[in-house]
Amino acid sequence: MRKHLLWAGYGVLATLVGIGLAHLAAALTTPATSPVLAVGSAVIDRTPTPVKEWAIRNFGTADKVILVGSVLAGVLVLAAVAGVLARRRLAVGAGLLVALVAVAAGAVLTRPEAGVTDLLPCLVAAVAAPLALRLLARTHRTAHAPDGGRRTLLLTTLALTATAALGGVAGRTVSRLRLRPEDISLPAPAEPAPPLPRGLDDQVPGITRFRTPTTDFYRVDTRLDVPVISAEDWALTIDGDVDHQVTITFDELLAMPLIERDITLTCVSNSVGGPYVGGARWLGVRLTDVLDRAGIGQTRADQILSTDVDGMTISTPLALATDGRDAMLAVGMNGRPLPREHGFPVRMVVPGLYGFISATKWVTRLTLTTYAAQDAYWTRRGWATDAPIKLAARIDTPRALAQLDPGDVVVGGVAWAQERGGVQGVQVRIDGGAWVDAQLGPDGGADYWRQWFHRWSATPGSHRIAVRATAADGEVQTATRAEPFPDGASGLHELLVQVRG
Structure with a gap:
């Protein structure tokens, strides 16, 4: 068992060398051609819509990190298998590593604008990983010979580990440098926008900023x-x-x-x-x-x-x-x-x-x-071809399940009603009671959202807060629930809070 784990480690290390150097090659040319990213992108393209929506709903913007991590984990599991196979037959283990790179190369070539030169990072991985595995295998056998020494094996392992790490770090560094903004001076607009009014940012703690940084x-x-x-x-x-x-x-x-x-x-x-x-x-x-x-x-x-x-x-x-x-x-x-x-x-x-x-x-x-x-x-x-943004309001403060003190509580958030003349009104409802008009923040234009707030005299116990918006054309936000697919979510934003006794 110990020998299997050792050889599995060799397979993983050899693969990391290939990935690190390939990532550096991609950073210097086209970042999307990095093998792991190429496979991840192919997975995204082939993932059913309900699964994509589930991932966004549950993981938010971390969904891509989780996807890349999952792809990398799968690759390393197969790399470990390749290492174990290489213990008996080096050619079989190295062949499995090349097969993994071939999958990545296929993913690269499925990109709409792909060219032959985009295969360079995969070629680097296809050469580096098997060579690293061969070097580890030969050094291992030499070290375990009757007159062999294990120092060379240790140094080889450390050198390959450093190569993998440096390749990955150098790739990320190059990518960051290339992603720096260019020094461009933009002309003044022929039709400038009027000054944006001061929002409620400093008046209602927890509310979304009027202009998003x-x-x-x-x-x-x-x-x-x-x-x-x-x-x-x-x-x-x-x-x-x-x-x-x-x-x-x-x-x-x-x-x-x-x-x-x-x-x-x-x-x-x-x-x-x-x-x-x-x-x-x-x-x-x-x-x-x-x-x-x-x-x-x-x-x-x-x-x-x-x-x-x-x-x-x-x-x-x-x-x-x-x-x-x-x-x-x-x-x-x-x-x-x-x-x-x-x-x-x-x-x-x-x-x-x-x-x-x-x-x-x-x-x-x-x-x-x-x-x-x-x-x-x-x-x-299967997504809609016509998809106007739906009238909506959101509660920013208090947060769902918040523990509040009784007395004056400020409920606030934002609402939007593009192409309907903007937001004309926002109403708040507590525990299914009557709708009460909220106070609106400044108007940033018909295509811009609007802040709102409502002062609520909170009493001890559990309470449900709901909000709805009304557009300038008279449309009232619907309470009918709909999922984002195929043309956007609808329904009222409601949340529960607890007021201390």
């Missing part, structure tokens, strides 16, 4: 890495059913009139009362101005199929994207260039539509086409 803005997408794109190399192609194909560089985009708008974005995976919503100030070029460059007056298209740098596709209803709302190709967020994780250098922002049909990050192509002719990533998985 960029570092706190939610990120939900299918990527396990962040693309590294330079503004100098970026270009946008507009093709399909247009008068003529057009390619626009980043400098040409910045030379167009820019608009600045305060817009709240929401992910369709957001459950009732969930965290995947945020308000920011966006700077960009009107989407219609960009489409006009290609000419769409005679188009028969009903969708804009947008594609990111790695081939991820999102479909946006053309009628909604061009109906007068402030749809834009954004280049700035909260007064700065877009962060890389939020789509640098250019992303789409369309107010009033869930992100899965509107908010393409790292966008490089807009294709005017029809839903009958082409379908996008989420459309193929």
